[in-house]
Each structure stands twice: as C-alpha cells, then as structure tokens.
Amino acid sequence: MLDSPYTDLDRPPLSQAALTRALVRPDGLWSRLTVVDRTGSTNADLAQSARDGAREGAVLIAEVQLAGRGRLGRVWTAPARSGLTFSLLLRPSAPPARQGWLPLLVGLAAASAVRRVAGVDVRLKWPNDLLVGERKLAGVLAERVEGAVVIGMGLNVSVREDELPVPTATSLVLEDAECADRDPLIRAVLREVETHYREWAAAGGDADACGLRTAYLGMSATVGQEVRVELPGERVLTGRATGVDALGHLLVEADGEERALSAGDVVHVRRT
Known part of the structure; x- marks a missing residue:
C-alpha cells in the first residue's frame, strides 16, 4: 500500500522549518510543529506528549502513518506523502460537556479551508467525515488524554483510484481540485482551526454564542437525510437526521421520537 509510481517531485516532502515560520508565533495557538518521515500513529505519539506535559498547540505531521486508526478501531492507510496526516494537542478550558464540539470544529475548519484553497465542494458527515x-x-x-484533547485527521490529497483504501473514498486529485499542494492546504487548515478554536474558547465552548453550530449546520451533509446509525452495543437506529444540538449530538427522529446521539456510525440511506 505504501509503494507508489509517484516520484518525490510529484509528492514532495513538507518542510518543518517553513511551516514553523508560517504558523508558530508567540501570540498564536500553535506552539510547536513537527514533521516526521513516518510513525505508527500521530494520535498515539501526541497523546504520549500530552501525558508528558506538552503545551497546548503542539502539531505532529507524519509523511506516512503505519498504524493509523479511524473510528471504531478501523485501520487507516495511505501511500507516503499522498495526504495530510496530522494530530493537534488542545487543552480546552471549556466545560467537558461542551468539548464534544472539538472534532466537529476541526472538521468544519478543514472543510472550509479545502473549499477555499482547492475549490472542492466538501460537506460534513456527522460526526467525523x-x-x-x-x-x-x-x-x-x-x-x-488526561485533561487534554488530541485530534487527528487524515486527508487524501494525491491518492489515486487504485490506491484508495476503500471504493467509497476519494482524494482532491480525483475530484479535480484547483490545488493539490499539501503545503498551502495544511497552512490553511491550521489557520482555520485556530480561528474557530479561539472563538469557541472565548465563548466558553458555547457553540451558539460563537456561531459554530450555525456554521456546522450550513455545511452538514447529514442533517435532513434519512440515516441508519450503528450504535454501541450492536444496536441500530434508523430515522431522519433533524439537527445537531447545543452539545454537538446528532438529533434523529425515529418512530415519532427525537433522540440525541453522542456516538454512532452514520450511513446516509438516501438523499432528499
């Protein structure tokens, strides 16, 4: 899976020095930015850094990830330098109940950045795609992780059709993006995350006060759809996604009752 016909020129490495100069500032969110050639899991590495007392704003980017994990323990792989594989360390002061918005916030920021830089119509599937x-x-x-939150992302940039991990995946190159250069993409994503995070933190994690919920709903591909949600304990709920509540939970109407879901794997049954 890691071998590719692409050359280094097709998939150039990211420059830690250049990204640090662009993104790490004394008054900024990002405190340290590290690029490694390979690792098992950026989330696992940054989680250990959190346990060791690393400051908020540490960013770890891997050119290739050998033991990446998705939700529900799924394996995530991609050829070297074919995407953006990175994790962020945050130490939010907002109440824990409101911190469920953080992965949605990062997803929204990434989608907004990709839409702007790459010109691709990206939407959000609750909670994490x-x-x-x-x-x-x-x-x-x-x-x-011990009072901190580590958030990882894997974004397919130059992955070809024959390199996709599953047929339902895609990449910016396959979507004819206006830009498939990882350097401006990661800069845009991290700047967008910083903007949304600072606004959210200043509002005490209130997603309505900072406009986060409105922005998320405006980019949602799930709300308004008929969905099948695979819940913990091998339970399944089928209904219509009606919204996202103040804590970031998905609202699903089924059998005349609206339920708020904090976790689950969502499948869009059909478009309306």
Missing part, C-alpha cells in the same frame, strides 16, 4: 458527494475525503478522530 469530510465528504465530496458520498465519498470520504477525510476523517477526524478525537481522544481525551
């Missing part, structure tokens, strides 16, 4: 149509462009995985 970036979609183009119904094909997955990126996924987000958040983990709590």
